[in-house]
Amino acid sequence: xxxxFSLDILSVVIGFLAGGLGVLAIFMPKLARIKExxxxxxxxFDQLAQDxxxxxxxxxxxxxxxxxxxxxxxxxxxxxxxxxxxxxxxxPIGKSLKEMENxxxxxGKAGAGLDAQLKTFAQDQxxxxxxxxxxxxxxxxxxxxxxxxEMQLQRTFEVVGFxxxxxxxxxxAVQADGNTQKPDFIVALPNSMQIIIDVKTPLDPYWQMVDExxxxxxxxxxxxxxxxxxxxxxxxxxxxxxxxFDSPEFVVMFLPSESLYxxxxxxDPALVEEALRANIILASPTTIMGLLRVVMYGWQQQKIAxxxxxxxxxGSDLYRRVSIFGDHMTKLGKSLNAAVEKYNDSVGxxxxxxxxxxxxxxxxxxxxxxKELPDAALVDAxxxxxxxxxxxxxxxxxxTALERKS
Numbered sequence: 001x002x003x004x005f006s007l008d009i010l011s012v013v014i015g016f017l018a019g020g021l022g023v024l025a026i027f028m029p030k031l032a033r034i035k036e037x038x039x040x041x042x043x044x045f046d047q048l049a050q051d052x053x054x055x056x057x058x059x060x061x062x063x064x065x066x067x068x069x070x071x072x073x074x075x076x077x078x079x080x081x082x083x084x085x086x087x088x089x090x091x092p093i094g095k096s097l098k099e100m101e102n103x104x105x106x107x108g109k110a111g112a113g114l115d116a117q118l119k120t121f122a123q124d125q126x127x128x129x130x131x132x133x134x135x136x137x138x139x140x141x142x143x144x145x146x147x148x149x150e151m152q153l154q155r156t157f158e159v160v161g162f163x164x165x166x167x168x169x170x171x172x173a174v175q176a177d178g179n180t181q182k183p184d185f186i187v188a189l190p191n192s193m194q195i196i197i198d199v200k201t202p203l204d205p206y207w208q209m210v211d212e213x214x215x216x217x218x219x220x221x222x223x224x225x226x227x228x229x230x231x232x233x234x235x236x237x238x239x240x241x242x243x244x245f246d247s248p249e250f251v252v253m254f255l256p257s258e259s260l261y262x263x264x265x266x267x268d269p270a271l272v273e274e275a276l277r278a279n280i281i282l283a284s285p286t287t288i289m290g291l292l293r294v295v296m297y298g299w300q301q302q303k304i305a306x307x308x309x310x311x312x313x314x315g316s317d318l319y320r321r322v323s324i325f326g327d328h329m330t331k332l333g334k335s336l337n338a339a340v341e342k343y344n345d346s347v348g349x350x351x352x353x354x355x356x357x358x359x360x361x362x363x364x365x366x367x368x369x370x371k372e373l374p375d376a377a378l379v380d381a382x383x384x385x386x387x388x389x390x391x392x393x394x395x396x397x398x399x400t401a402l403e404r405k406s
Contacts, residue, residue, distance in 0.1 A: 149199035152256035160292045190302035196241040197252040202228040237278035
């Protein structure tokens with residue numbers, strides 16, 4: 001039984017194998033065709049996939065190219081905007097830097113010029129200091145001090161408009177009581193009066209007082225300065241210039257420095273009153289300027305009065321001359337009228353007594369040489385006589401008589 005069962009199984013197996021081989025024999029061609037179809041489909045699919053991929057790539061590339069162009073365009077526009085924005089920000093800075101550069105250059109030039117000016121100023125200061133020291137040394141000489149004061153006053157004369165020899169004289173010597181006096185300046189007034197001006201320059205005590213200001217010797221220097229001024233005052237008052245000159249009873253004592261005058265008055269308050277009692281007028285460059293301007297005004301008024309008098313004389317003479325001229329014109333007009341009358345009488349005689357006889361010669365065929373007798377015309381115009389009373393002979397005679405009496 002066991003063997004029979006094994007055969008059955010084997011038969012079944014063989015049957016299956018045979019059936020399988022039959023099935024394979026049937027389906028192998030179909031499988032081959034299916035496989036070929038699969039291969040073809042695979043090729044078609046691959047071709048379609050490749051075409052689709054290529055189109056996708058082309059579309060992608062086209063889109064990428066468009067995007068790139070748009071991006072480049074946007075980037076270019078943004079770049080222009082950024083460049084413009086940067087330029088707008090940078091231009092003012094550039095201009096400011098250029099202006100700063102110009103200013104720095106100008107400051108450099110100005111600094112160079114300032115340096116040169118400072119050097120020149122230092123040289124001028126050195127020169128001024130040397131000249132000042134020289135001037136101080138010179139002014140320590142009494143003669144030089146006096147000459148300096150006279151130059152100051154003479155400069156004031158020039159500023160006012162005075163002319164030497166006309167409005168003032170300097171160093172004019174006069175004899176008084178056997179002594180020779182020579183005032184510094186004599187100012188002439190319009191009414192033949194004179195003002196005497198004496199220049200005093202007490203610089204030694206003044207410099208001593210200034211140098212010793214704030215020291216223990218200041219009081220001594222002040223006393224010495226006041227004493228020197230009062231000594232000048234007394235010496236000038238004792239000369240009595242107004243007795244030798246046609247002058248008011250005072251003399252002008254001129255201090256050629258405002259500081260000198262101010263210090264003298266401030267250190268000695270009674271100095272001005274003392275000077276007035278001594279017939280002395282203290283004057284500084286400022287006060288003497290006022291006095292001289294008053295004198296110049298008087299000269300100007302006198303000149304105006306003299307010119308007015310000259311104009312009056314010339315006007316009177318011109319009036320007389322015009323009157324005489326009018327008399328001559330009247331006589332000339334009368335003479336012209338008489339000449340016209342004589343001319344008209346002559347024309348009448350020619351027309352009535354001579355021409356009629358001459359015309360008879362022409363009627364008698366007398367040879368006249370082709371000449372015609374002239375037609376004489378009367379003159380109707382008459383001259384216009386001068387009627388102004390100032391130009392009449394009687395008035396002229398009266399004016400002449402008055403002038404002779406005056």
